[in-house]
Amino acid sequence: MSSNMMTEVLNLQANQLNAGASASLEAVLNAPPEARAELSALMKLAARMKRWLIPVRPSSAYRARLRDGLQLAAGHQETHRALVETRPRVPQWGWLIGAAALGSAAGIIAMILRRRQTRKDASVAESAR
Amino acid sequence: MEAEEQLIERAKRDATAFGELYERYVDRIYNYIYYRVGNHADAEDLAARVFYRALGNIARYKQRGAPFAAWLYRIAHNLVANFHRDAARRREVPLDDIVAVAEKRAGPSQIAEQNEDARVVLEAMRALPAERQQIVILKFSEGLSNAEIGKLIGRSEGAIKSLYHRTLIALRAELVKRGAE
Numbered sequence: 001m002s003s004n005m006m007t008e009v010l011n012l013q014a015n016q017l018n019a020g021a022s023a024s025l026e027a028v029l030n031a032p033p034e035a036r037a038e039l040s041a042l043m044k045l046a047a048r049m050k051r052w053l054i055p056v057r058p059s060s061a062y063r064a065r066l067r068d069g070l071q072l073a074a075g076h077q078e079t080h081r082a083l084v085e086t087r088p089r090v091p092q093w094g095w096l097i098g099a100a101a102l103g104s105a106a107g108i109i110a111m112i113l114r115r116r117q118t119r120k121d122a123s124v125a126e127s128a129r
Numbered sequence: 130m131e132a133e134e135q136l137i138e139r140a141k142r143d144a145t146a147f148g149e150l151y152e153r154y155v156d157r158i159y160n161y162i163y164y165r166v167g168n169h170a171d172a173e174d175l176a177a178r179v180f181y182r183a184l185g186n187i188a189r190y191k192q193r194g195a196p197f198a199a200w201l202y203r204i205a206h207n208l209v210a211n212f213h214r215d216a217a218r219r220r221e222v223p224l225d226d227i228v229a230v231a232e233k234r235a236g237p238s239q240i241a242e243q244n245e246d247a248r249v250v251l252e253a254m255r256a257l258p259a260e261r262q263q264i265v266i267l268k269f270s271e272g273l274s275n276a277e278i279g280k281l282i283g284r285s286e287g288a289i290k291s292l293y294h295r296t297l298i299a300l301r302a303e304l305v306k307r308g309a310e
Contacts, residue, residue: 007291010293015274045304045310050269053266055270056159056164056172057156058155058173058176069177070144070151074148077144077184078144
């Protein structure tokens with residue numbers, strides 16, 4: 001029996017277990033003797049898993065408590081969002097500081113250039129004299 | 130029942146809609162976490178964290194074709210992984226949780242045997258990689274088909290089929306290692 005074939009048989013058995021049917025031994029009996037032991041062991045193991053993995057549900061008290069907590073948290077979240085959305089826009093300090101720095105730098109450069117120009121004009125006037 | 134996509138969009142601004150999503154998924158998420166951690170106290174704690182985290186992030190949730198449950202399972206998966214990494218919190222499965230699993234009609238000695246078998250099998254399952262645990266929990270505890278499991282964990286139906294086979298082989302090897310097969 002190929003590995004693919006065994007995969008098919010095991011998946012079929014899982015579907016049967018989920019449908020509440022007990023696993024058919026037909027597949028094991030039809031398997032070649034060398035695959036029979038492994039197939040049988042894996043099918044038994046799957047049946048054990050199905051048996052013990054019964055659905056577990058939280059208690060109704062826990063469910064209600066968690067639901068109340070979530071509603072409360074969601075309420076806080078909504079209030080916070082509403083506050084953020086209605087808050088007047090505050091100037092963004094990063095941009096303001098950046099613009100001020102840029103303005104100051106431009107002013108200093110203009111001052112230096114003007115001073116140079118003045119010096120140059122003065123020296124031209126002096127040499128003309 | 131309201132379509133899931135609409136409910137999710139509504140849940141981004143409306144607490145009641147999120148409450149509906151919670152009601153739809155709390156049992157499944159709790160069940161998954163319970164089998165990953167093995168006791169109710171931690172399952173309750175982690176399931177609550179899953180939903181608080183989902184509430185905090187739902188505004189950024191984008192629908193990309195995967196079911197909403199896939200997102201919740203992913204959050205649960207990450208929280209369970211963190212939980213297991215936290216060595217200080219690692220402990221044995223409490224006995225009362227195992228007793229809850231045993232079949233109610235059995236006699237005391239049968240209950241003891243069943244509890245032992247459940248303990249051995251479930252502990253061996255918890256030794257498997259997270260994705261393989263997820264496959265068997267979703268398959269057997271939630272009764273999902275390979276196609277449904279594939280959508281939840283982002284794999285094809287065929288991949289789940291063969292992963293299931295490999296999971297059984299790995300589980301059997303784990304049980305042999307523990308002398309329980």
